[in-house]
Amino acid sequence: MSSSNGEREFRINIAIDGPAGAGKSTVARKVASKLSYVYVDTGAMYRAATWDMLRQGIEAEDESAVLKRLENIDIELVPGEEGQRVRLSGEDVTNEIRSLAVSRTVSRYAQIEGLRAKLSGAQRQMALRKGVVMDGRDIGTTVLPDAEVKIFMTATAEERARRRFRELPESGEAITLEQLEREIEQRDELDRNREVSPLVCADDATVLDTTSMTIDEVAEAIVLRAERELSLLK
Numbered sequence: 001m002s003s004s005n006g007e008r009e010f011r012i013n014i015a016i017d018g019p020a021g022a023g024k025s026t027v028a029r030k031v032a033s034k035l036s037y038v039y040v041d042t043g044a045m046y047r048a049a050t051w052d053m054l055r056q057g058i059e060a061e062d063e064s065a066v067l068k069r070l071e072n073i074d075i076e077l078v079p080g081e082e083g084q085r086v087r088l089s090g091e092d093v094t095n096e097i098r099s100l101a102v103s104r105t106v107s108r109y110a111q112i113e114g115l116r117a118k119l120s121g122a123q124r125q126m127a128l129r130k131g132v133v134m135d136g137r138d139i140g141t142t143v144l145p146d147a148e149v150k151i152f153m154t155a156t157a158e159e160r161a162r163r164r165f166r167e168l169p170e171s172g173e174a175i176t177l178e179q180l181e182r183e184i185e186q187r188d189e190l191d192r193n194r195e196v197s198p199l200v201c202a203d204d205a206t207v208l209d210t211t212s213m214t215i216d217e218v219a220e221a222i223v224l225r226a227e228r229e230l231s232l233l234k
Contacts, residue, residue: 010233011037011131013146014226015139018153019199020103020187021160023210023218024135027153029083030219032133035226040126041077042136042143043106044086045119047097048075050106052088060108067114075122098167100175104183107190110137116196137191140202149226150205153218157185159211 014037016028025041032039052073058065076087086094096102109115120143126132127144136143140150155163161181168175191199201207206225210218 010230011129012148012226012229012233013127013130013144014133014149014151014222015144015147015202015205016133016135016151016153016222017137017140017199017201017205018135018151019137019160019191020184021157021164022153022155023163023215024153026215027210027218027222028133028135030215031222031226034219034223035131035133037131037133038079038126039084040123040132040134041084041086042119042123042134042139044077044084044094044097045075045122046106046110046115047102048086048088048093049073049115049119050102050109051093051097051099053109054101054105060105060112063112063114066109066112070115070118075119100168103187107187107194111190111194111196113196120197137199138197140205141200142197145202148229149222150202151222151225152201152205152207153210154207155209155211157181157188160184 014031016024016031018024025043028041029039031037049070053060053066053069056069058069060066074089078085078087085092086097123134123143127134134144134147140147140152158181161177161184164184165177165180188199208218208221
């Protein structure tokens with residue numbers, strides 16, 4: 001790739017994994033912006049599928065119905081002036097997929113092997129040209145096992161609950177901080193123990209405990225890690 005216009009000659013893929021509320025999406029957006037890479041919010045894809053299933057009244061336990069419905073929906077991640085927008089079969093559902101109802105049930109749908117296979121395949125296609133920052137729970141282990149940079153972001157459940165709690169007033173949904181912490185711990189348990197692509201730190205990932213770090217500090221640490229990797233390719 002030419003670097004005559006200031007672009008990096010080499011581009012790599014960056015996988016950012018971690019539990020709910022670790023700040024992966026916010027950090028991944030910043031990293032992508034700093035590197036002029038494409039950001040892929042895989043969690044939004046699972047949330048969009050979950051939101052659609054809830055709207056259709058399809059339970060996660062009814063796997064055949066979930067997979068049949070999945071054949072008729074199309075999930076798009078579209079860059080916008082105010083950040084990435086999520087479209088479900090042409091409908092903008094960016095705000096809807098952040099509801100508590102979706103947060104509380106997305107892990108149940110994410111356990112379905114056929115659903116994960118379809119979304120993981122789409123995510124791999126997005127990364128073929130390199131220059132992608134992708135965040136989720138199994139990116140470095142399953143979706144992009146060959147990613148040049150792998151980060152596993154974590155923080156205490158208490159701190160992750162605080163972060164999620166600060167985001168809630170915008171939705172107008174009522175929940176206590178203690179209840180949110182319990183739900184995050186329950187989601188951690190589901191994500192770690194599901195049979196298909198569980199939440200696990202890749203052997204070659206850099207672990208970042210972000211409990212006492214700011215978003216900018218985390219993003220900068222990842223950018224520096226990526227730049228070191230890029231320097232080895234030149």
